Amino acid sequence: MSSFACTMLLVLVAVSHFKQILAGGINDCPKFDCEYKLLERVVKTDYVQKEMENALLQLQKEVTTLKTSLEERDIAIRKHLDNESKRIESKVIGFSVSSTGTLAKHQLIVFNDVIYDPYKAYDRNTGIYTVPVSGTYFITGSIYVPTNNHVQTEIIAGGQSVTRMYAYSPNSSEQGANSVVVDLKAGSTIFMRVEASSSGTLYGNRWTSMSAVCLKPDLSAS
Template sequence: MKITVSFLLLLLVCSVSTGQPEMETQACPQDIHAVLREMTASLAQLKVEVTSLQKENQAYAVKLKELEAQGTVVEKQETEIDNIKQRLEVKQVAFSASLLADGEGTTGPFSTHTTLVFKNVFTNIGSAYDPNTGMFTAPVRGAYHFEWYIGVHGSNTAAVLVKNTNHIFAAYEHQTNGFGSSSQGATLLLEAGDVVFVRLWINSRTFDNQNHHTTFSGHLLFTV
C-alpha cells in the first residue's frame, strides 16, 4: 500500500513538472524505475510470505485432522468404557419375592389364567422385577434361572412360568386335605426386553402367609 501511494505521488509530481526545464524533468523516469524495482522486490517478498503462510496453514490443517482423529478415538474409548460398566452392572441381577405383602390368605380361583403379583420383595438387585405387575424384564441377553413355589390348602393348584406369551413349565399340586405345595424351576435364554412371570391356572388357588409358601425367584447366570 505504501509503495502504491509513493508511486502515484511520484507520477503526480512528474506530471506537474512537465513544464519545468529539461534538467529537472530527467529525474522522474529514473525515480519511476526505482519505484518499480522496489515494487517488484516487495511483490516477490510478499509471494514468498504468502507461500510460507499457505504451508503453515496446510500444516495446521493436518495437525487439526490428527487432533480430531485422536478426539474420535478418545470418544470411542470412553463409549466402550461406559458399555463395559453397563455390562458389569447388568450382570448383577437377582430377585426373590413372596406373594402376600402381609397377613395370610388364599388367592383365586379365577375364571381365566391370572398373573400372580408377588408383592413382598426380599431381593431385587438390578430392579428387573416389578412388584406392581409381577413381571421380570430381562435387562440384557443371557441365561436366567427361575424358581417358583406354590402352596395350597385342601384344593388343586397349578402355576405356570410364562416367557412373553409362551407357557414354559407348570407346578401342580392336588391336595384333598390339609396343606400341600409344589415347585418348579427353569433356565431360559432371554433377549433384552423379554418378560417372565408366573400365571395361576384357571380355577386354581394358592395360599400364602407369613411363612412365605408361594414365592417367585430368579437371577442372571451369565450374559451371551
C-alpha cells in the same frame, strides 16, 4: 518434467516453428509436427499424473479420517462395555418375591413381598418383572396349597410359557415347584399366572414364591 516446463517448451517450439514458416513455409518443417505432438502428449500425461496424485492424497486423507473415527468409536464401545460390566458385577441380577391370596383363572399372581430386587425391576402392582440385562437366566417357582385345593400355575418368560407347577391336596397341604434356564433379552418380562384348570388358594408367608437370577449377562445385546 513439470507442466510449467513442458508448457514453456511448447511455446519455444511454436516460436521456432513460426520462424521456420516465415523463412520457408510450414511444408519445409515436417519434423515440427512430430515434436509438437510429442510435447503435447507429455504435457497431458503430466497433467493426468498430477490429477491422480491429488486424488490419491484426498483418498489418503479420507482413509485417515475414517480410521480415526473407527478408533474413537472402538474406544467408546470398550469404555461402555467396561462400565456396564462393573455396574453388573456390583449387583446380582435377579429377584425373589412371595405372596398369597385367592386365585382366578389366568390371573397373574402378584407377589407383594419383595425379598430381593436390586434393579427395582419388579412391579409389585402388576406382578411383572422386566429383565434389566440380556443374558441366561435361571428361573424357579414354588406354590403351596391348603387342604382340598387344586392349583396349577405357569411361569411366562419372554412371552412364552417356560415351566409349570402343580399342587393338589385332597387330604393335606401340598407344595409344587419347578425350575428352568432360559435366554432372555433386556426388556422382556417374567411373571407367574394361574392356568385355566385351577381353583383354590395359595399359602403365603413365603411358602409361595418366584425367583430368577442371571447366570451369564450378555452385554453385547443390552
